[in-house]
Each structure stands twice: as C-alpha cells, then as structure tokens.
Amino acid sequence: MIIEQLYTNCLAQGAYYISSNGEAAIIDPLRETKPYIELLKKNKTSLKYIFETHFHADFVSGHVDLAKATGASIVFGPNAETHYPSHIAQDGEEFKIGALTVQVLHTPGHTLESSCFLLLDENKKQIAVFTGDTLFIGDVGRPDLAVKSTLTEHDLAGMLYESLQKKIIPLNDSIIVYPAHGAGSACGKNMSKETFDTLGNQKKVNYALGHISKEEFITQLTSDILPAPQYFSKNAELNKIGYNPIDLVIKNGQAPLSVSDVKEKRKEKNTIILDVRKAEEFSESHIPNSLFIGIDGQFAPWVGTVIKDLHTNIILVCPIGREEETITRLARVGYDKCIGFLNGGFETWKNSGEPCEQIESIDAIAFSKQFNASQNIIDVRRPSEYATCHIENVPNMPLDFITAWAQNLNKNNTYFIHCAGGYRSMITASILKAEGLKNLIDIKGGFGKIKETSIKLKHAKTQQTL
Secondary structure, eight states: OOEEEEEGGGGEOOOOOOOOEEEEEEEEBOOOOOOHHHHHHTTTEEEEEEEEESOOOHHHHHHHHHHHHHHOOOEOOOOOOOSSSSOOOTOEEEEEEEEEEEEEEEESSSSSSSSSEEETTTTOOOEEEEEEETOOOEEEESSSTTTTTSSHHHHHHHHHHIIIIIITSSOOSSEEEESOOOOOOOOOSSSSSSEEEHHHHHHHHHHGGGOOOOHHHHHHHHOOOOOOOOOHHHHHHHHHOOOOOHHHHHHHHHEOOOOHHHHHHTSSSSSSEEOOOHHHHHHHOTTTTTTEEESSSHHHHHHHHHHHOOOOOEEEEEEETTTHHHHHHHHHOOOOOOEEEEETHHHHHTTOOOOOBOOEEEEHHHHHHHHOSSEOOOOOOOOOHHHEETTTEEEEEGGHHHHHGGEEEEEEEESSEEEESSSHHHHHHHHHHHTOOEEEETTTTTTHHHHHSSSOEETTTSSSOO
16 A cells, blocks of 8 residues: 655645555646656556545646546545536445545535545555545635635535534544645645644644534634635636646747747737746846746745736746746646747846846845835735734735735835745735836845844734834
C-alpha cells in the first residue's frame, strides 16, 4: 500500500495518490496530468479511479483530462451533476483498489456534494480519511461557496456541523486526516501549516470537533468570512462542465513574441501584459502599463483575485525558461488565454529602445526617517493581519478589494504602499500605476521591516501605542 501526498505550496493544495497491487486512485488532482501519469508509470500501476471531494472553487482540477488519458472513472459524491462521464456515488458506497477499499462519506456543508473518502485496509481497518474541504487541520471549509444554491451560508454551516458529528467524529482516533488545503488557502479561515494529522489530535485542538453546540458552531464559522475571490465561482463551474485540454492551452501559450508583436497584440481588446519577474526587477524597469504578479509567490490565487475576466488575453514577461511553468500555473485557475511571451524576456524590450517605467521603492529605514502622520499610507494586507498590528492611524485597504477602494484615491497625491513582505504591495502599485496614479512609493520588506523601526504601531491585544 502506498499513500502519497502531492502538495502544491502556491495553492496550499493537497492531491493524493493511493495504490495497492498494481491499481491506483488519485484524489483531487491539479489540472496538469503529466506528474500523475509519470507517477503511475514509476510505480507500474494503472489508474482505476479519480475521486473528487467536491467541485473545487480555488483551482481547476485535472479530473477530466486525466480520465481521458488513463480511462479511469471519475467519482463524485451524492448531489453532484457533471457535463462529462462520471460516477455519482451513493453515501456509503465502496470502491476497491487492489486490496484496499475506499468508502464514500457524504459530508455536505462546504458544498452540497462535498464528500470524504475513508480508506480501509484488506481487513477493513480504518487507515485514513481524505476530507477535501470538509475538514482541514485546525479548521473546516467555508460554508458560502455552494454553486447556484438557494441555501444560505447559515444553512450550509448547519449541514456541515451535522456531517462532522455524524460522519467524522465517530471514526477511529488513530486514522490520518488528509485535507485538500493548508494555511494560505482562502477556502477556510484559520488553517494550520501542517498538512495532515491524526483525527484524535484534531478532536483535541480543532474547535469544530470539540464540545461545541450547533448554534455556536454556526456563529463561529460564519463570522468574519471575507468575500470569496471572484474566480472561485468560475473555477467551480469549469470543474462541473469541463474545460479545454491543458496540453492545448500550454501549446497555445508558448508562442514567442517579438517586441513589435507585443506592441501590436496589446492593442487588441481585453489584452494585458503580465510581468511575473521579481518585485525588485519590476520596480527597476518594466513595460508601461504592465501588471506585476510574481511567479515566485502565491501567483495563481492573486491572478484569480485581480484579473477579473478568465478570457483576458495575457502576454507574458517571464524569466527565461519559466514560460511553460507560468502558463501551467495560469491554467490551474482557469486563465487559458495566454497568447504568447516576450521572446528573450524583458531585456529584449529594454534593449529595443522602447520606453520603460519604474516604481520607486525605499526600505523601511528610509521610510521611517521621512515618516509623518499626515502621509498617505496604504496597508494592503488582509484584515486579520492588520488587526494584529499596524501603523497607528493608517487605514486597512486590502489588495483583495482594490477595485472597490482604488477609485477613491487622488491621482495627484503621493502614496506609500506596504504589505507584509513586499509582494502584494508591488502588485498593488502596478495596478494603481496602470490606472493613472504616478506618485507611488513601495516599501521594501513591508510590515516585517517596518516593525523594526521606531514608527509607532498599534497592537490588537492591548490596543495601546507601542
């Protein structure tokens, strides 16, 4: 028996490979099929089932392409409806993988079709449970993502409480909980950095499995939920109806473009230039009106958050050799319209004599020396980060909601922008600059470095000036 967690840090997502006696199953695969096919070949196994815990909202799953490539059956839990061949399992239905058995546990609440998969050995001993977004390490899934449901988040939270009480808590304490996500995902509020744990320990430390009433659970689960990123519902729909083959998406995106090609194509409707280099490189020089989202960060979630249309034509400015990786990571969240990349990278543009622009960036020490309370300072961290500690009298303007607040800025003012470490602040600056704000100053190292200066901060616990 082999159980392998295939964890993707930028999405905080866990897929799983299970095999026994030459047969295998994969749970919640990412969109690209190549790694799974190579794993099957390496272990000399044939893929029998692709189990989907629910219609994922934060990424496009690889179930459709993987089924076509291997002949495996796609399995969803009860209430799922798909536009492609799939097996909609009944609650309690069992599937054989070699000597192993996978039992479906229908656990509605995160979504109506959400199901967990209980793994049993040849003696029907409980080994592990793959919980999807029903149960995380330290948390549970948010109850506001059900696609086209007439139920409220309070209704779904109540359903999730019943699912946990009746289906998860009765399982053996010794089994391993393997969730679909860890810390960093927007599918829950307070997930642990750990990516698996025993159920027994979760019963001790996870509020959702403790001695909590249904009313208390609903209140806690539905309080302080940030609105879901706009791409969530679109990804969930793609996972339900199907999508273009990823090999075709990658092929179409790998078109090398000259400087003149880029200049012509950017004139087309609904077309952007996306620069995925490092923040400091973008700050030093970039193509005018290009958008920055660095590949070395939570790239795909931020693409999905700030690029509002899945059908946007995207021209890439990449580090040389990372074009396919970038196209693949765009496709993971449904952005399939990459139309090419600047051949030779940004240096090609720079050496052509075409105009370049910069964004001023200063370190926290330089910022502290010129700091005064009347400056326009933008803290683009999330509300939970801001609540913990922030610069006194500086408002919270999260990057997540930039569309809502950016329109209120004065284009004649100078704005100092910071996040936690410098990644999100440069995304913000690139968006604002493209909207016509020119006097923007990024703070290198973000709040992590600001805390090391003498600037007055306010801490949530004491609400006192430190």
